[in-house]
Amino acid sequence: MTITAPGRGPFSNPQFYLDLPDAQVVATDALLQTQDTIRETIEARAMSVIYGDAGLGKTFATRAALAQVDPDLLLSLEFARSRPGPKDLREELFTQMRLAGRMPGTPTPFDRLLLSALPRRPYVIVCDEAQQYRRQCFEFVRNLWDNCSTGRPAVVFVGGHEAFETLQSDPALASRIYIRQEVLAMSEEEVLKVVPLIHPVWAGVDAQLVRHIDTVMADGSMRQWAKITYHVLEGLRRHTGGQVDRPLLDWALARC
Template sequence: MSTPATSPRPTQLPPPRQDHFAGLTGANAMATRGMAETEARILKAIKHNAMVCIHGHVGLGKTFAVHTILRRRAPETTVRLRYNIGANMNEIRTHLWSRLGLPGEPPQAAGPCDQQIRDALEAEPRILLIDEAQGLGTKPLDYFRTLWGDDARRAAIVLVGSGNTRQKILNNPALHSRILDWYQFSPLTPAEVQATIPAYQKIWATAPPELILYADDIVGHGSFRNWARITLHLHDALEENPKLTLDKDLVRWVLSRIDPTTRHTPQRN
């Protein structure tokens, strides 16, 4: 008698279309250096049931890269956690309880609640993805360190954050000493922009390299979020008025929409 196959657990990761800023239509996931480095850290976390941290300024593609890699490598075992700034311990435990799929309401007493959470993490492999880690206080960060344990190493943990994420972890020596690997995102270099943006969205496929560098200099600044904003504005403008030409003047118009302190006077032929 064969054993019925168990249904795969529904993924907690959002659909890929939600990763692009404002749902940018036609945007492609690019094989950047940041994507490759992120994958290396996540694979190490999975292999060693370890803690790793992915950090850097906002808008550089950290969360996008992490979601893309985890969809590929661990879609069913990823427990995605994201908390409001300053979340208290009751909120931390309640959300984790729910995300782990534990039955009923969590015990009000911290001890029994934490024991059941630890048991669940020890029962099967999990990856705790903690996004926006910069918003967590000292107690929540230390809580995840204790859940991970030492000898137990109950779950791989991927911390993702911007701003002062690294400094917060440095200020917590017990947590910092247990982070196995780090990766800091940085803006795309001009060479990376030229290699990446033409394939990012069809608007840029035939754009001259000098126009792409110009757009990066005045608006993009090597940030995928900035490039998504540029592309959204250009897409709408060209859709509404097909007679427009993708040129420096139109890019400067986009800058005037993103930065209202920028004056834009259309060039006259």
């Protein structure tokens, strides 16, 4: 399987925070590392974890890196409710795999059905917002992976530090993690390179102003940069003929 990135071939754009218009996918260090993690995990049919603080682009990078995977092979276990249990995971897998018949009513036959279906195709199970998972959910996924002796799915856990700590605290889980990738905030050097590329509004803006925003508000967070960009665009709409200068940026920062 081949996953491509900006500058390396076609790359489908995932959804930006706030549906930011005209935003561009940029090959940040985190995105490229995530691409490598996911590619290697899929090739090895292994289990890996991508983790870090909120707003640094874990989910965005994961979805971008998975853009080249057949969507019929992606099983995304993300839930609106907090603290899902194994029952939620079983039902979601049943639905996304389009299994025939009625859902089994008890865990043992349900797991038997899943274990017979998973090896049929090279599935990729993506457990996003995994910090919401109960420990039993991690154990359930591990048991599925362990018992698919042939045709194991690739599994990618994506979440905050709590997800990583849960995986690390259990020797049976920790020993099965193939790659541990921590997503970090962008450094100042990377911010100055990346921000002018993520949206046309930043093209040509003085580096000192970019540095000021990152220092007082964004702190290397892609989500924060998306937010401030949205407010800057709103400021430009309100002030026809305006430009991205310190007064406009101070106005935008005051709204964040």
